[in-house]
Amino acid sequence: MTVPPLTVLISPDKFKGSLTAAEVAAALADGFAAADSPVAVRSIQAPVADGGEGTVQAAVSAGFVRHRATVLGPTGEDVDAEFAYNPDTATAVVELATASGLDLLPGGVLAPLTATCHGTGQLIGEALDLGATTIILGVGGSANTDGGTGLLTGLGAKLLDAAGNELPYGGAALAELASVDFTDFDSRVEHVNFVLAADVDNPLLGERGAPAIFGPQKGASEEDVATLDAALANLVEQLAAARPDKDIRGAAEAPGAGAAGGAGYMAMAIFGAERRRGIDVVIDFVGLKEKIKDANLVIVGEGSLDHQSLLGKAPVGVADLAHERNIPVVAVAGRCLLTEEQIADAGFSKIYALADREPDPKKSMANAAALLKGVAAEILSDHSKD
Incomplete structure (x- = not known):
């Protein structure tokens, strides 16, 4: 019996700590090419991300150009960050984690009260310099709970205390915020379409706000959470006074305002960003709706498929x-x-887990590419039996 050819869309997220999404896709494609099978396979590699870490890499894999810049890290040190830009569509993809992420904290020491997303604001400025008219801000893995004020200072705004002195970085200092000076703020922001790629629907303040829900993950104690929540509440009031042309208070209550320590709030309040599910944004800019047209099998994946995966993450999207x-x-x-x-509810006809082939997590992560090549052969074998 002749087995019909197979067109496979390979569209995984990263295997964190092991392989990038592009490396996962490449390993599977190599496995299909090397498999001893009567099935002729055409592989379409389209790695994705959920709007957090790996989003820039997904854009680069889709043809965007990678750009690098030295910016301010989450605790004031210089870091080498990156973003992606498509000159044909004047679209930039800015990933907060590359400039202001937890993984960038020196020595891994958490800084819940003082961490800033200033460097992400600087990256937005770099994208504006290239002529970006659409900026996709991917959030996730942030170190900061500064209400997104780093986005403002990175673009020229000043946060001042009652004496007119500039405040230090971080969320705690916002308790002393008396005014926000937009004199030197980059006015190009007003002419750009911003998209906030964020899965969380938390508001900025309160029991479900950024400090209460995400602060402890960033090292905030119970006392720190109270300090940050009060400081961010003051931010809302001072920002509302400085920008009566914006719905500053309404943005604080909007779903997604609590994303990335309040960066979601600032993106919506000042940049007028539209919040969308991260994977939906990525599906659009990698052109997945076009690439899937010819496929008769789709492969998704990520390092750990668990209950978090079911909440709108890349595989389910x-x-x-x-x-x-x-x-x-x-x-x-x-x-x-x-x-x-x-x-079954997620719609996966089968799961191929590397842990079933190599139970030792360290060995599995170290040899993930080779294991995935074997998985590809197994997928082909299963397909030929169907």
């Missing part, structure tokens, strides 16, 4: 797109913590 077109979906993962019912 891509699977949703495939299901709209009645295309079967399989998933690859470093490990799978989902129940059979959850797997």
